[in-house]
């Protein structure tokens with residue numbers, strides 16, 4: 001069941017007004033990670049709440065309490081819960097989005113004011129939050145506006161969950177989702193979830209995303225002397241913490257990306273021909289990844305290997321060292337205490353609970369081999385499980401049909417290398433299928449300078465979201 | 478020929494006035510490395526010049542021009558050249574010292590105002606520059622004051638060279654020394670040099686120092702992506718610069734301090750039993766080094782190995798990484814460009830000219846083995862040759878006698894692990910024996926918080942400097 005032709009027409013004919021509304025939303029610098037902008041996140045919540053009510057959504061603002069950030073106690077911005085419809089004959093869909101944004105300053109290298117949406121001649125809508133995640137939220141608003149103004153009922157019952165802390169760890173949201181997912185809760189009866197908060201694999205092909213990697217993040221500290229030492233006086237007389245740490249960090253991953261911690265790679269089965277064919281079919285080349293990395297540094301010339309490296313295999317990255325000399329110039333210091341930071345992206349069936357003991361035990365053994373008199377401590381800073389959904393579920397089938405209708409092509413079925421922790425929270429709390437339905441393109445630069453959303457993605461994407469709801473309504477469970 | 482008994486008595490009976498003068502000198506915050514204190518270095522030069530003239534030294538201030546520091550063009554403080562005596566029947570001795578100091582703020586952890594000399598009940602004179610190097614300079618002033626007030630001629634001809642930029646690379650000094658060392662120059666006729674700007678090995682035994690390690694400092698840069706990447710999106714798809722760099726840094730030195738660059742260790746012969754006996758005789762235990770490092774982390778339980786590790790073998794220290802994540806917390810970044818900093822302390826016959834090509838060639842070979850698509854650049858940031866003097870030269874013999882007279886014990890004959898570049902400049906420009914005659918103790922904390930000079934070291938040290946001149950006069954060349 002395609003969406004009504006009037007809906008498609010409505011979106012097209014109101015495009016300029018929708019872009020103006022996006023411009024209004026971008027103008028509110030709702031940076032959750034910057035205490036000085038916390039009131040702007042509240043302002044953005046008020047703005048969104050008012051717009052949702054204006055299109056007939058029954059909303060409520062949920063106070064999530066306080067938290068401490070950079071040593072300051074701050075009120076958390078409210079989550080917005082919304083509801084339209086309670087028809088027992090319709091399916092109930094939960095949609096999620098976030099109205100906070102990453103920090104942005106013109107001086108970071110933006111070509112334009114990040115909080116003034118700029119429409120470029122080629123149709124790029126440039127501004128912080130345009131793609132992540134105000135564009136998708138406003139896409140839903142566009143869909144709702146059509147139904148409200150034309151007095152048409154939605155084809156499904158809708159539940160909304162919008163938060164203002166996604167870019168800062170979604171503080172308070174897990175508890176809310178878990179509570180409202182219970183019997184009698186706000187999300188009781190939800191049969192599937194749709195999250196529009198990621199991107200196409202490339203700039204050409206719409207995508208549905210069915211997997212996310214998990215994460216486990218470690219801090220490896222080697223300490224020895226009571227204070228930093230001068231390398232002239234102490235060089236070759238004492239065990240140097242940096243030497244020990246560099247040796248340990250060098251034993252975690254090889255230069256081809258293979259994880260050297262015994263047991264970690266082994267947990268993941270090797271992809272067979274059939275699975276490789278899925279990656280082969282994706283509209284992607286190694287040139288795409290090299291273009292987005294900005295240099296010809298792909299680990300393989302084979303696109304399947306590169307794609308599986310991101311989506312299907314674990315990875316280990318060395319992020320840096322705290323406590324060592326990190327400035328410019330030449331300082332001849334022996335740092336007293338150095339902490340190496342690294343993280344492992346996890347894929348099923350890996351979990352932090354299963355992987356962390358392997359990591360700790362391996363590092364302890366390798367450190368023992370060094371016979372150093374320094375001290376080692378290993379801390380896990382945070383972690384999250386990977387997530388994979390069933391791509392043959394009716395939630396995905398509906399999204400495939402909707403994509404075909406709007407974009408006249410089959411979507412890429414992708415897994416993401418990163419994490420969107422709330423995805424797993426919804427999947428586990430509700431026990432239903434979760435779909436990631438991206439609006440933007442792979443080059444949107446979500447957390448970078450000159451973030452943009454293409455006008456075509458905003459407009460066609462709004463059509464896609466509406467059409468998806470109609471296909472959900474039509475499909476057999 | 479010991480110094481006259483009146484001289485010894487004069488030093489003792491004027492001790493309080495000498496300490497007051499040291500207090501006046503410490504009160505001038507002559508921090509050469511801080512542009513906002515540059516005028517204080519000039520003030521200190523004026524102060525010292527006036528005090529030298531008051532005790533009969535014929536001085537001249539030498540304008541060393543300008544330099545650029547932290548992007549600001551600054552006038553260099555003058556060097557002070559001084560002269561007493563031109564007697565053809567006397568030996569001519571050049572003494573060197575510096576009147577600038579390291580930065581110091583109470584907030585760095587000082588117990589007292591660093592620029593107000595504090596006399597502790599145990600005799601410690603606490604203040605920035607007390608030991609490095611205002612105490613030793615004022616020691617010479619004490620010697621000169623005796624001879625001036627008692628109208629006694631010095632037993633030698635004296636040439637003085639005091640600078641105000643030692644803590645900031647001795648800008649301009651090399652050129653001055655080289656020029657004045659030539660025939661007809663200010664230092665023409667100098668037969669030996671005495672520098673009092675280092676420390677005893679321990680807190681108990683006076684020392685003469687006859688060697689310094691050289692240095693060669695490298696910056697090893699691996700770059701790949703055009704910008705920092707997100708490890709979720711790019712982990713296991715591209716060659717990560719940090720992974721490459723850590724592997725390279727891990728191949729430079731083993732955890733026992735052995736340098737892994739082929740050819741570097743091999744240049745230095747292994748100490749024989751006779752040479753080991755010299756180190757065995759030093760008043761030192763591994764407990765001393767562990768006390769000064771603040772932890773039981775000595776590479777060996779054998780004091781000879783520990784001492785030779787500092788004094789007689791090269792060392793390689795890994796200082797840190799520029800461009801990687803170095804903050805607190807957990808950031809999942811793949812840094813685009815990372816620069817590892819390390820340096821090698823050199824001992825004869827190693828020189829930067831000989832060692833640098835070995836380092837560069839080895840790292841290039843190891844990088845090629847990694848088969849990374851990232852780019853490697855290797856920069857040498859600075860270097861200096863090691864220095865070793867003949868401990869049987871009459872300059873050292875005179876100092877040994879003087880030490881025995883004042884301290885009633887034989888001095889430790891030491892080599893230092895660090896560098897005092899001007900030492901080599903004097904040795905090479907003048908072609909004469911250079912002696913390092915330390916005034917302070919091993920725990921003075923020259924570049925650290927709560928820098929101190931013990932009252933006993935200041936007073937007995939002043940006696941030692943004077944006595945040394947009498948022994949120089951008496952000894953056969």
Ligand SMILES: [Zn+2]
Pocket residue numbers: 098132133166197
């Ligand atoms: Zn987002």
Ligand SMILES: [Zn+2]
Pocket residue numbers: 102132167446447
């Ligand atoms: Zn985001």
Ligand SMILES: [Zn+2]
Pocket residue numbers: 575609610643674
């Ligand atoms: Zn000094």
Ligand SMILES: [Zn+2]
Pocket residue numbers: 579609644923924
């Ligand atoms: Zn110094």
